[in-house]
Amino acid sequence: xxxxxxxxxNFSRSLARIGVAIFLVFTLALFLLWRIDxxxxxxxxxxxxxxxxxxxxxxxxxxxxxxxxxQDFQSxxxxxxxxxxxxxxxxxxxxxxxxxxQLEQENARLLDLNKVKLNPKLSFISGKVLIDSGSxxxxxxxxxxGRLDGVIEGWAAMDGLGLVGRIAGVGDSxxxxxxxxxxxxxxxxxxxxxxxxxxxxxxNSDQPPLLFIENDQQIKPGDRIxxxxxxxxxxADLLVGQVTLGANSKYRTQLAADFRRxxxxxxxxxxxxxxxxxPDRLIGPTLPSDIPLEDVDG
Amino acid sequence: MDKVTPSRIAGNxxxxxxxAMIGVFILLVPVSLTPGIFVWPEIxxxxxCALVIRRPEYAPYWLIGFVFxxxxxxLVRPIGLGAFIALLATEFLRRNRPAFVEMMFxxxxxxxxxxxxxxxxxRSVILFLTLAERIPLWAFGAQIGLSVVIYPxxxxxxGLVFKVTKIExxxxxxxxxxx
Numbered sequence: 001x002x003x004x005x006x007x008x009x010n011f012s013r014s015l016a017r018i019g020v021a022i023f024l025v026f027t028l029a030l031f032l033l034w035r036i037d038x039x040x041x042x043x044x045x046x047x048x049x050x051x052x053x054x055x056x057x058x059x060x061x062x063x064x065x066x067x068x069x070x071q072d073f074q075s076x077x078x079x080x081x082x083x084x085x086x087x088x089x090x091x092x093x094x095x096x097x098x099x100x101x102q103l104e105q106e107n108a109r110l111l112d113l114n115k116v117k118l119n120p121k122l123s124f125i126s127g128k129v130l131i132d133s134g135s136x137x138x139x140x141x142x143x144x145x146g147r148l149d150g151v152i153e154g155w156a157a158m159d160g161l162g163l164v165g166r167i168a169g170v171g172d173s174x175x176x177x178x179x180x181x182x183x184x185x186x187x188x189x190x191x192x193x194x195x196x197x198x199x200x201x202x203x204n205s206d207q208p209p210l211l212f213i214e215n216d217q218q219i220k221p222g223d224r225i226x227x228x229x230x231x232x233x234x235x236a237d238l239l240v241g242q243v244t245l246g247a248n249s250k251y252r253t254q255l256a257a258d259f260r261r262x263x264x265x266x267x268x269x270x271x272x273x274x275x276x277x278x279p280d281r282l283i284g285p286t287l288p289s290d291i292p293l294e295d296v297d298g
Numbered sequence: 299m300d301k302v303t304p305s306r307i308a309g310n311x312x313x314x315x316x317x318a319m320i321g322v323f324i325l326l327v328p329v330s331l332t333p334g335i336f337v338w339p340e341i342x343x344x345x346x347c348a349l350v351i352r353r354p355e356y357a358p359y360w361l362i363g364f365v366f367x368x369x370x371x372x373l374v375r376p377i378g379l380g381a382f383i384a385l386l387a388t389e390f391l392r393r394n395r396p397a398f399v400e401m402m403f404x405x406x407x408x409x410x411x412x413x414x415x416x417x418x419x420x421r422s423v424i425l426f427l428t429l430a431e432r433i434p435l436w437a438f439g440a441q442i443g444l445s446v447v448i449y450p451x452x453x454x455x456x457g458l459v460f461k462v463t464k465i466e467x468x469x470x471x472x473x474x475x476x477x
Contacts, residue, residue, distance in 0.1 A: 027363065030378030031377060141328060184431070
């Protein structure tokens with residue numbers, strides 16, 4: 001140490017000081033960029049995640065498998081009570097099955113009368129959950145579908161049963177699914193059977209609250225919640241969950257999707273039909289504007 | 299004491315980087331996707347602080363900045379803010395290192411508590427000023443409390459892994475040398 005030249009030490013120290021200052025300014029600038037031009041900054045983040053995460057898959061898979069096995073093992077402890085519960089549930093389900101069969105027959109008859117096609121535009125692609133958000137205050141996950149698979153920002157993601165979230169941030173081969181439980185998620189929903197509209201707004205809890213219910217006298221716990229399709233964000237009639245009554249008598253949502261076992265997600269392909277802007281063009285494709293009207297008539 | 303050779307410095311910097319990446323990796327494993335009330339302590343910040351006090355060569359500013367910038371990107375945090383705060387905190391420690399080295403462990407602990415608290419408050423203030431979303435207050439408190447509680451464990455871990463102790467010889471403060 002004593003052989004060091006004092007000037008030399010001072011020089012490297014002031015160099016470090018400048019470096020620190022530059023680094024501080026740089027990170028602060030990044031933060032401001034994130035704040036001011038959020039979409040662009042998030043695109044940078046998406047590009048980075050897209051580069052890093054698929055390469056980590058080989059390491060990720062065994063670890064998450066092992067953790068899931070531990071969780072599964074823990075559930076053995078509760079197996080007896082679960083068994084009892086399942087028996088009771090099965091009993092109830094039998095009744096429901098009967099009801100469903102009758103309804104199905106009725107539905108088939110009615111459909112036959114109507115010759116209705118059930119939204120043929122909806123199809124889905126399945127993707128695997130790669131990583132979660134890594135933070136307790138952000139509810140999202142990265143799946144292994146991206147722009148190359150044709151995924152478009154805003155599409156809905158479901159598990160087999162219920163709505164999970166929407167695509168927010170698309171990379172080339174991965175994209176982020178923002179869960180309905182995230183605080184920045186707000187989804188227009190419809191409460192059946194009373195057809196009340198409401199907004200399902202995430203708040204980092206596993207039962208997100210229902211806000212702006214039109215008339216909350218008309219709904220009761222157990223009512224089904226589906227997406228309303230308002231605003232053209234989601235297709236209508238995707239199952240979200242059931243109404244429950246939370247603390248201080250606020251209505252909340254028991255989500256139909258099982259977030260504890262979210263290995264794979266279905267991304268619903270959805271192209272909303274063109275909005276109707278003018279009264280004279282209710283039906284039919286948009287015509288190119290350079291064709292004179294006389295030609296069309298002739 | 300054992301000499302600090304350039305190769306050891308490089309090896310330990312690599313080790314620091316690897317530890318950080320493992321930490322990020324563990325946080326990202328999709329084990330539980332349900333929102334929980336569980337809060338993680340800021341282990342990487344604690345490791346950086348403990349290391350800067352004990353052997354600052356192993357955790358240079360650019361490495362700390364780089365590591366926290368990566369975590370900001372991958373963990374969906376406000377980009378750049380985590381790195382900014384971590385750099386400020388560790389640079390504060392680096393400047394006042396002689397004082398921290400001379401301290402008993404309890405006072406160092408208190409110092410780290412105050413540092414974490416002010417770092418957390420600074421982060422909240424910045425997020426508040428820019429109208430960004432902040433974590434709830436109870437989580438903020440729980441995170442700092444938990445971090446402070448596990449600090450001795452982190453110090454033991456750092457001592458074990460990087461083989462560093464708090465030795466006054468390592469102070470190379472110019473004031474000290476001229477005296």
